[in-house]
Amino acid sequence: MTVLVTGASGRTGSRVAAAAQAAGLTVRAASRATGFDWADRSTWAAALRGADAAYLMHPADIGHPSAAGAIGALAGEAVAHGVRHLVLLSGRGEDQARPAEEAVEASGADWTVVRAAWFAQNFSEGPLVEGLRQGELVFPAGEVAEPFIDVRDIADVVVAALTAGDRYASRTLELTGPRPLSFREALAEISKAAGRDFAYIPVSAREYGEALTGFGIPPEEAAVLIEIFETLLDGRNSHVTADVREVLGREPRDFADFVAEAAAAGTWGV
Ligand SMILES: NC(=O)c1ccc[n+]([C@@H]2O[C@H](COP(=O)([O-])OP(=O)(O)OC[C@H]3O[C@@H](n4cnc5c(N)ncnc54)[C@H](OP(=O)(O)O)[C@@H]3O)[C@@H](O)[C@H]2O)c1
Incomplete structure (x- = not known):
């Protein structure tokens, strides 16, 4: 089976590609580095030709209005090229992501929607890391609890869905880690493992949006993110689900294991 993996150099895509390869699938890695551009339709056919399945993630937030049209x-x-199974990465509790999910559900292919909790790897890869290097996390999450998920578990579920025939077709899976933690508690675990204190500075979604525009994010993009943060971080996602266990037959990786490995790799080193 040949699987097209979008975002193959990103947090989830790189792990999906690795897990798919380990499962014996042929991986076609798609990102701008390999000539595939979400913004340029003329690059899509070469990526899709001969693929049997695809992992779809949108580089903008999946709830962004631009994501649904592109997906x-x-x-x-993809369906016109004979791709039979699409697995979409979506956001848990994110009403704004429904248009993108509906677009995949209406595609005519077998589909699986994977709604993920907040990634553990947001603390080790991506835009928040720069602030952490300075010793702080400024974020609009208040004291809300979130069952952080290790992106390797997302990848394992995606590959299980791709290799289980139609078992997970027409299914929406909600993936969480095994225990809810507030961002303050998550940072305390990181501080302990890294041997360095990190300050959690909760701000309002609006203040956060203003900071984003200060970093050059266009105001209309920031407005979308503010709305998403305001709704997503209101406690609706604090409970854990059993979907990782159902699909993989094991518990999801614990946040402490992620922290220990990332600390040992020097991620938050002084
Ligand atoms: N962060 C979370 O906690 C969380 C939780 C649930 C869902 N999500 C969803 O996860 C998605 C992001 O996934 P991720 O974190 O795995 O991605 P990511 O780490 O942000 O990486 C983005 C990937 O997309 C590629 N990319 C960027 N612009 C592109 C373009 N124009 N055309 C083609 N490829 C492009 C990048 O590679 P190149 O630069 O080489 O192109 C990279 O491989 C979002 O839709 C978000 O809503 C995130």
Whole structure:
């Protein structure tokens, strides 16, 4: 089976590619580095030709209005090229992501939607890391609890869905880690393992959006993110689900294991 993996150099895509390879699938890695561009439809056919399945993630937040149109268009072209199974990465509790999910559900392919909790790897890879290097996390999460998920578990579930025939077709899976932690508690675990204190500075979503525009994010993009943060971080996602256990037959990785490994790799070193 050949699987197209979008975002193959990103947090989830790189792990999906590795897990798919380990499962014996042929991986076609898609990102701008390999000539695939979400913003340029002329690059899509070469990526899709001969693929049997695809892992779809959108580089903008999946709830961003631009995501649904692009995902729907790519899903349609995928089906026209004979791709039979689409697995979409979505956000848990994110009403704004429904249009993108609906676009995949209406594609005509077998589909599986994977709604993920907040990634543990947001603390080790991506835009928050720069602030952490300075010793702080400024974020609009208040004291809300979130069952952080290790992106390797997302990848394992994606590959299980791709290799289980139609068992997870027409299914929406909600993936969480095994225990809810507030961002303050998560940072305390990181501080202990890294041997360095990190300050958690909760701010309002609006203040956070203003900071984003200060970093050059266009105001309309920031407005979308503010709305998403305001709704997502209101406690609706604090409970854990059993979907990782159902699909993989094991418990999801614990946040403490992620922290120990990332600390040992020097991620938050002084
Ligand atoms: N962070 C969370 O906690 C969380 C939770 C649930 C869902 N999500 C969803 O996860 C998605 C992001 O996934 P991720 O964190 O795995 O990605 P990521 O780490 O942000 O990486 C983005 C990937 O997309 C590629 N990319 C960027 N622009 C592109 C373009 N124009 N055309 C083609 N490829 C492009 C990048 O590679 P190149 O730069 O080489 O192109 C990279 O491989 C979002 O839709 C978000 O809503 C996130």
